Amino acid sequence: AKAAGRGKHIFYEPSMHSEAAERQQLENELRQAIERGELSVHYQPIVRTAGEEISGFEALVRWQHPTRGAISPAKFVPLAEEAGLIGKIGEWVLATSLEEASHWPDHVRVAVNLSPLQFNDPGVVAMVAEHLETSGVRPDRLELEITEGVFLADGDSTDDTFAKLKKLGVRLSLDDFGTGYSSLGYLKKAPFDKIKIDQSFVRGAASTSSTNRNAAIIRAIVTLAETLGMDTCAEGVETHDDLQLIRELGVSMVQGYIFGRPADGEITRRLANTVTVE
Numbered sequence: 001a002k003a004a005g006r007g008k009h010i011f012y013e014p015s016m017h018s019e020a021a022e023r024q025q026l027e028n029e030l031r032q033a034i035e036r037g038e039l040s041v042h043y044q045p046i047v048r049t050a051g052e053e054i055s056g057f058e059a060l061v062r063w064q065h066p067t068r069g070a071i072s073p074a075k076f077v078p079l080a081e082e083a084g085l086i087g088k089i090g091e092w093v094l095a096t097s098l099e100e101a102s103h104w105p106d107h108v109r110v111a112v113n114l115s116p117l118q119f120n121d122p123g124v125v126a127m128v129a130e131h132l133e134t135s136g137v138r139p140d141r142l143e144l145e146i147t148e149g150v151f152l153a154d155g156d157s158t159d160d161t162f163a164k165l166k167k168l169g170v171r172l173s174l175d176d177f178g179t180g181y182s183s184l185g186y187l188k189k190a191p192f193d194k195i196k197i198d199q200s201f202v203r204g205a206a207s208t209s210s211t212n213r214n215a216a217i218i219r220a221i222v223t224l225a226e227t228l229g230m231d232t233c234a235e236g237v238e239t240h241d242d243l244q245l246i247r248e249l250g251v252s253m254v255q256g257y258i259f260g261r262p263a264d265g266e267i268t269r270r271l272a273n274t275v276t277v278e
């Protein structure tokens with residue numbers, strides 16, 4: 001009777017069990033999501049501040065769950081990383097994005113997010129090289145977006161991977177700049193071509209309450225980037241006021257709803273082939 005009581009108690013424990021079970025369930029579903037065709041890639045324009053022409057598009061993965069609806073990558077990418085699924089999903093995103101980019105004009109780039117776990121996989125350079133070759137996309141059209149999470153791993157192999165990727169000819173962007181720790185040390189070590197200024201500094205930067213601090217931070221990042229010969233991209237620009245400020249501060253590229261939300265491959269293909277001019 002006692003054992004049954006205990007069992008019952010555990011069975012009815014509200015949060016912990018259901019939460020863990022829910023997670024496990026979602027993980028199992030994510031494991032099958034590629035085969036079931038539930039994942040797709042959307043593309044968001046990255047626009048040159050001067051002239052407003054399209055420099056390229058960032059590839060952003062989407063999961064359309066059959067019953068739960070759209071699940072945000074902010075939720076399922078971390079889950080994929082913990083479940084050991086990000087390698088497979090990330091490779092699928094890269095292959096899909098490069099195939100799509102092969103249908104865009106030759107000067108339009110594609111930016112693909114690379115999880116720190118993918119970056120620190122010993123096979124990453126060969127994996128990237130293979131998909132470049134399959135797609136026929138020139139290496140300098142591919143930008144890999146990396147967060148400073150990559151630097152948490154062993155230093156030597158990280159340096160080695162950076163060198164090999166540069167040798168391959170791909171471009172490297174430091175994503176979410178300003179949100180982590182000691183980014184300046186990483187900038188010194190790694191050969192980034194672009195710094196992406198995190199949305200938290202960009203959104204509302206022109207508002208009167210926060211103008212001074214955000215603008216000052218963006219200005220400092222631009223100066224730093226220019227000194228090191230890197231491009232800058234402001235993420236999350238939604239309003240004309242913020243765009244105007246970003247432009248005044250000398251940021252070289254802009255990504256945000258003001259120029260376009262992430263859109264599917266078909267819409268993007270049309271946009272890439274009509275709007276952009278050499």
Ligand code: C2E
Nearest residue numbers: 060061073074077093113114115236237238255256257258
């Ligand atoms: P991220 O790499 O910083 O991507 C930018 C995010 O900001 C995207 O969210 C984009 O839709 C959103 N965004 C762009 N402009 C605006 C704007 O003007 N306003 C607002 N409110 N949001 C804007 P999304 O697509 O939900 O992706 C969230 C995060 O999930 C990404 O942040 C990235 O960290 C991760 N992620 C997405 N796709 C992939 C992928 O294929 N691989 C990996 N490893 N991570 C991915």
Ligand code: CA
Nearest residue numbers: 058113145175
């Ligand atoms: Ca990104």
Ligand code: CA
Nearest residue numbers: 175176196235
């Ligand atoms: Ca970002």
Ligand code: CA
Nearest residue numbers: 175176198199
């Ligand atoms: Ca982010």
